[in-house]
Amino acid sequence: MSEAARRLAARALERGYQLSAEALGIILGSGRPLELLDEVLSWLEASGVRGSIIDRALIESYVKSQRRVEEDVVEEVPAVVAESPSYEGLQIEGTAEEQRTYLIARYQVLRSIFERRGIQLQPAKELSRSQGEGYVVGMVLRISRKDSYMIVEMEDPVETWSVLVPLRDRGLAEKAEYVLPDMVVVFRAHSRRGLLVASDVILPDLAARRSDWRGPDLNICIISDIHIGSVRHAEESFRSFLDWLGSGESEAEKTRILIINGDLVDGIYVYPGQAQDLALKSYSEQYLAAAKAIASIPGRVEVIYVPGNHEPCRRALPQP
Structure with a gap:
């Protein structure tokens, strides 16, 4: 038995499972043996299966379950675009x-x-x-x-x-x-x-509670304040994040929703003297750069974009 196989067998034993020779061969040939083993062990524990021998059939069942997750999650949702949103009835007079x-x-x-x-x-x-x-x-x-x-x-x-x-x-x-x-x-x-x-x-934060979620094992990623167009935009870090999102890493592959929670671009005329802080001087340039970055996100990831106070959208009054 190779050193890698011994490490895998020991890891499984630590958590109360044994690996059959066939299962060990499948895991070793996966290209990411430690990650796959941990995923299978977590899957078995979540399913309430304890002290089992992990054989070829169990590995295949796990792989099939992950394919079902992809089929369930990657569902095309038609986009609805409001070309001319109405603010009828939302105006205020600004009275005390x-x-x-x-x-x-x-x-x-x-x-x-x-x-x-x-x-x-x-x-x-x-x-x-x-x-x-x-x-x-x-x-x-x-x-x-x-x-x-x-x-x-x-x-x-x-x-x-x-x-x-x-x-x-x-x-x-x-x-x-x-x-x-x-x-x-x-x-x-x-x-x-x-x-x-x-x-x-x-503080009025939401109370922590245990989730009873029994759906697919997926990740939702929330980011904000990218500020594309600013001289202080952390372009290298943002690019590194996008590269990770498209990589084959386990957690990246499970990421199916990305929420951009405001300030994707830095905007213009948001505060006095902002022009001196801009590398891209117009919304067109900023959104072109943003579009190129977003286009590199894998198709399995649904992107939800929430405007912030640097986006060119209507300001709520009074500010929430």
């Missing part, structure tokens, strides 16, 4: 009442995320009069920082209040660095002579 309505709606939506996570919220005034610890939610109005603490002024639709955040607690201080004006956040706090003192800050 419209801004207030928007901010309250935004606050209520973000508050509901915390409530769905089981956080028991209470009014700030009520907590400031109590002896225990509780949770308050509000929108950040302004922040003032000192050496050992920061004061966060908060508001909700009915009142304003302040929260003192001690910075001696390194964990709390690191979390507090992410708190910015206009964010909706929750503070776990207690009252000290009527002032709320924070012991934790919770």
Whole structure:
């Protein structure tokens, strides 16, 4: 038995499986023996098959299952192009009442995320009069920082209040660095002579949950801020990523969806003095370069392009 075969057999044994001579030969002749073995072992474990002898039939079953994945995933989806999108009914006058309505709606939506996570919220005034610890939610109005603490002024639709955040607690201080004006956040706090003192800050991110997904084993890749056309565009790194996407590596082959989440191009007139930062001075040049890059992506990958604030599209007001 060759050294490579011994390594494969040992790797399988470590995870509770044995390799037949035929299976070992197929894996060795695949051109990527370690990757293929790991894929088969993971497939068996996910299927609930434990302590099995891996023979030729099992290897062939795995290969067939991967072909079915490709057939399921590579499905042509007809493109729908809106040549002249209508913004009828989306305009605003820019009045203070419209801004207030928007901010309250935004606050209520973000508050509901915390409530769905089981956080028991209470009014700030009520907590400031109590002896225990509780949770308050509000929108950040302004922040003032000192050496050992920061004061966060908060508001909700009915009142304003302040929260003192001690910075001696390194964990709390690191979390507090992410708190910015206009964010909706929750503070776990207690009252000290009527002032709320924070012991934790919770951001409205989505709660982690275990997925019950039983579909094909595929990857979705999300990238953003490529900024083609800028003198600071990392062209070499972007090209390396595209080369990887088209390679035969296992994870690259499983990638079936690529989401470009904004700022594919750097745009023009986005900020004062931008012309000095541009290697490509027009949208036409930038999108031509972008199109050439996107054209190199394998056909098995569906590309979803979401515009950002550097793309030539309508600006939402107020900004979300």
